[in-house]
Amino acid sequence: MNKPSWTLSRRAERMNPSVLREILKVTERPGIISFAGGLPSPRTFPVSAFAEACADVLGRDASAALQYAASEGHVPLREWVAQQLPWNVDPSQVLITTGSQQGLDLVAKVLIDSGSRVLVETPTYLGALQAFSPMEPVFNGVAGDAEGVDPDDLRRQAPGARFVYLLPNFQNPTGRTMSEARRAAVAQAALDTGLPIVEDNPYGDLWFDAPPPAPLTARNPEGSIYLGSFSKVLAPGLRLGFLVAPKAIYPKLLQAKQAADLHTPGFNQRLVSRVLEGGFLERHVPTIRALYQAQCRHMLAALERDMAGMDVRWNAPVGGMFLWLRLPEGMDATALLPHAVERGVAFVPGAPFYTDLPDARTLRLSFVTASTEQIDRGIAALAQTVREHLPSPVAA
Amino acid sequence: MNKPSWTLSRRAERMNPSVLREILKVTERPGIISFAGGLPSPRTFPVSAFAEACADVLGRDASAALQYAASEGHVPLREWVAQQLPWNVDPSQVLITTGSQQGLDLVAKVLIDSGSRVLVETPTYLGALQAFSPMEPVFNGVAGDAEGVDPDDLRRQAPGARFVYLLPNFQNPTGRTMSEARRAAVAQAALDTGLPIVEDNPYGDLWFDAPPPAPLTARNPEGSIYLGSFSKVLAPGLRLGFLVAPKAIYPKLLQAKQAADLHTPGFNQRLVSRVLEGGFLERHVPTIRALYQAQCRHMLAALERDMAGMDVRWNAPVGGMFLWLRLPEGMDATALLPHAVERGVAFVPGAPFYTDLPDARTLRLSFVTASTEQIDRGIAALAQTVREHLPSPVAA
Incomplete structure (x- = not known):
């Protein structure tokens, strides 16, 4: 009796466990405020x-x-x-x-x-x-x-x-x-x-x-x-x-x-x-837009407040579910993630979204799944994590 | 301005319209009794x-x-x-x-x-x-x-x-x-x-x-x-x-x-x-088995009756949805199909199921979708089609 000789296709040999998938598993831990997944708010489900x-x-x-x-x-x-x-x-x-x-x-x-x-x-x-x-x-x-x-x-x-x-x-x-x-x-x-x-x-x-x-x-x-x-x-x-x-x-x-x-x-x-x-979406979608816009504004305000004094940059989207944030020079979003999770907040590092050289300082925040109260707590926790891990100033 | 230059993958170049798909379209014509599709009887849907x-x-x-x-x-x-x-x-x-x-x-x-x-x-x-x-x-x-x-x-x-x-x-x-x-x-x-x-x-x-x-x-x-x-x-x-x-x-x-x-x-x-x-299938599946067995028996009896005297062979399945039929020597199921459809009955020719040299005399009959009354009419029509297209006896 031989062992079954499974031969994987070339494409399967190259498949790696999805980084995002592994991250999402961590963020499913109870008590974690997740800005990671691109999950529509269940409040919008008709x-x-x-x-x-x-x-x-x-x-x-x-x-x-x-x-x-x-x-x-x-x-x-x-x-x-x-x-x-x-x-x-x-x-x-x-x-x-x-x-x-x-x-x-x-x-x-x-x-x-x-x-x-x-x-x-x-x-x-x-x-x-x-x-x-x-x-x-x-x-x-x-x-x-x-x-x-x-x-x-x-x-x-x-x-x-x-x-x-x-x-x-x-x-x-x-x-x-x-x-x-x-x-x-x-x-x-x-x-x-x-x-x-x-x-x-x-x-x-x-x-x-x-x-x-x-x-x-x-x-x-x-x-x-x-x-x-x-x-x-x-x-x-x-x-x-x-x-x-x-x-x-x-x-x-x-x-x-x-x-x-x-x-x-x-x-x-x-x-x-x-x-x-009967035109259901014409009545329904405006309620989703209003909710997501309010939550996006809330996150932008929280970022303004809590990231003050650090060289953190982000954009102000005009729709959708995500914003994009860039950490101060010398920081790495992938390395920061476990520390953020320890503090109870999760995001997706930007690196896996690049096919060439990644910008390791970037990360994605979803503003649609968490409530405004969670957004406040989550952004505060994220800001504190960034602050604790700011690179030491280089001696001039 | 150039024409968009769509380049198909090798695999797409080789794709052909599915024979089965084209056949099923014909069989959707109203009034056709179809033994072609492998469609479970809607009577069994819970x-x-x-x-x-x-x-x-x-x-x-x-x-x-x-x-x-x-x-x-x-x-x-x-x-x-x-x-x-x-x-x-x-x-x-x-x-x-x-x-x-x-x-x-x-x-x-x-x-x-x-x-x-x-x-x-x-x-x-x-x-x-x-x-x-x-x-x-x-x-x-x-x-x-x-x-x-x-x-x-x-x-x-x-x-x-x-x-x-x-x-x-x-x-x-x-x-x-x-x-x-x-x-x-x-x-x-x-x-x-x-x-x-x-x-x-x-x-x-x-x-x-x-x-x-x-x-x-x-x-x-x-x-x-x-x-x-x-x-x-x-x-x-x-x-x-x-x-x-x-x-x-x-x-x-x-x-x-x-x-x-x-x-x-x-x-x-x-x-x-x-x-x-709560064990739903234990109660439900026996009703499907009984229905399909009865319809299978009905089709076998109709074949015995209507194909008599021709060298047509088929098997007697012990379950499932299909039986397999072989036409007399010299006949081709693909060539027969349009004539059968003209007479109001459809089946799937066996040829597309072969990867090597097909047995052109074979065809598949589903016994699960049509009612017993339709099975009677459909097999009678199929038998008549076969009879009309029997190859002329070779001079001895």
């Missing part, structure tokens, strides 16, 4: 609307809702998606996905070969790196500033790249939003070079004072795949997202979808389709 | 149990059910799975998947490199071929007979293969079941050669007179990945399956799962977990 929809769907349509279904998704939901997007989308271009994370997996399967170059923001969404990595791309970070990626660097790096992955609204992890002028320049760079764009927009509805500029895809629908999600405007636990793809690519994404899980749960699609009837 | 569970989960546990959750799955559901399997399984080895189709996708990602040899039954489940194909394996069919794969051929082909994919109970597409003696021999061959087994068991609970022998995995848990599903005992529309993996492989499958869709919908996992409480 529970009674879901309860009514469950009764309605099972009462009227149980046989279809509980049966195998088309891989494309539930037709009324695809129609709703097409109708609400601010450019001309045919429902036949909409593919319902098991969360928008699955959209990233499908894109990877259809567009990435081993060694393909994929351009990403610096830093970028970690979940996208995890979804793309199994197809063994080479990641190239595109330079940028507070307004988004640098169109000149994008042009320079475009030749031969399979696509650029962009998250223009309230980016994860930085919270930055691409300006109108930058969108125009980025879209033009993509058009000029023929570089496909994969645009991820999970947070776009969560604006505070004004909606963000139109998606990049609206400027170049034939050259873009657009990913959206119901996780932030309804609830993540149903795992419902969608993608919109040009006809040149849609059939391949559909086949990858079918091979991946046959179809997204039809019951969940019907629930959400039912909840969306 | 609608009121789901309705109660929805109310209960949203009433008691909405914040958790609608939130992001652990990639491993809902702990009580993992415990239930571990507890009901007939070998020693720790809940930490159970991964909840978005249907068992996703289990196949994860296995492919973790175990298949481009060019890896993967052994499959002749014929085998088409969905598995679709799930494995994106990772670009080379498929090798293992010879077999009515009792299952040939252990000697398995030994011969084992060296260097990444795994063998087996569906021992009421196989899709043939309906065949691996005998106890064959299981012992196959398990021994795998143990001797160190060949990992991926065992798929979506239909195991749907036995007619007696349960099938113990799974192969029970004989060699360290050398096997076991896939199960709730689609056939509860409902497919929730997309809930699971896999059980040895500790050597589990962490990699978990990372692939996290990258694929973060986690399976927590709401659905809690619904099913709630429905399963």
Whole structure:
């Protein structure tokens, strides 16, 4: 009798336990105030609307809702998606996905070969790196500033790249939003070079004072795949997202979808389709915006108050769930985390979001999950941790 | 301005529209009696149990059910799975998947490199071929007979293969079941050669007179990945399956799962977990078995009656959803299908289930979706179609 000889694929050999995952485990310890996870506030979940929809769907349509279904998704939901997007989308271009994370997996399967170059923001969404990595791309970070990626660097790096992955609204992890002028320049760079764009927009509805500029895809629908999600405007636990793809690519994404899980749960699609009837989001989303804006303001005020006198910098997002903070010179957010956790507060270090050399001083704070009272206590604890670990002043 | 230069991955270039998918579209035409799809009878869906569970989960546990959750799955559901399997399984080895189709996708990602040899039954489940194909394996069919794969051929082909994919109970597409003696021999061959087994068991609970022998995995848990599903005992529309993996492989499958869709919908996992409480399946599954056995008997009787006098052969499955039929010499099931559809009846030709040279005379009939009255009409129409297309007798 031999030992079973499991031979891992090359991609699996390279998989490492997710840093974020290990961190989130720590932050689940009772009593920890967590600014780490990107968890929508459960206060925003429309529970009674879901309860009514469950009764309605099972009462009227149980046989279809509980049966195998088309891989494309539930037709009324695809129609709703097409109708609400601010450019001309045919429902036949909409593919319902098991969360928008699955959209990233499908894109990877259809567009990435081993060694393909994929351009990403610096830093970028970690979940996208995890979804793309199994197809063994080479990641190239595109330079940028507070307004988004640098169109000149994008042009320079475009030749031969399979696509650029962009998250223009309230980016994860930085919270930055691409300006109108930058969108125009980025879209033009993509058009000029023929570089496909994969645009991820999970947070776009969560604006505070004004909606963000139109998606990049609206400027170049034939050259873009657009990913959206119901996780932030309804609830993540149903795992419902969608993608919109040009006809040149849609059939391949559909086949990858079918091979991946046959179809997204039809019951969940019907629930959400039912909840969306009658303009539900027009009434519901403003309550999420108001809550998150209030909590963001609260966190900004707490940072102003508690970080005073230290060279700590952060941005003021205009929507979304995250802000981005930079520690004083000589500090390392990953090294600071255990000390912060000891003091009862958690965050996500910025390093794992970089594909190239990380900025070790950065970290991500979510302002949506914790209450204002927890935000006060958590930021105070974080500030105290930073203060205790400030590098000694170098002798002049 | 250039045209967007979409470059497909090698795997996407090779993807073809699924034959089965195109067939199923035809069979959705109103009035067609379909023996094609593997759709559980909606009469078996426990609608009121789901309705109660929805109310209960949203009433008691909405914040958790609608939130992001652990990639491993809902702990009580993992415990239930571990507890009901007939070998020693720790809940930490159970991964909840978005249907068992996703289990196949994860296995492919973790175990298949481009060019890896993967052994499959002749014929085998088409969905598995679709799930494995994106990772670009080379498929090798293992010879077999009515009792299952040939252990000697398995030994011969084992060296260097990444795994063998087996569906021992009421196989899709043939309906065949691996005998106890064959299981012992196959398990021994795998143990001797160190060949990992991926065992798929979506239909195991749907036995007619007696349960099938113990799974192969029970004989060699360290050398096997076991896939199960709730689609056939509860409902497919929730997309809930699971896999059980040895500790050597589990962490990699978990990372692939996290990258694929973060986690399976927590709401659905809690619904099913709630429905399963108090031994629900012990009362529910016998009603499915009785229904499917009656419909299977009805189809067998109709075949006896209507195919008389032609050299048409079929098997008598002891469970599951499918039987396998072989047309007279000189006939081709794929060529026959349009004529059958014209007469109002559909089936799936056997050819797409083969990785090597297909047996063009074979076809699959599902006996679970159509009513007995439809079975009578459908088999009569099929028999008439066959009769009309019998090859002319060769002059002696």
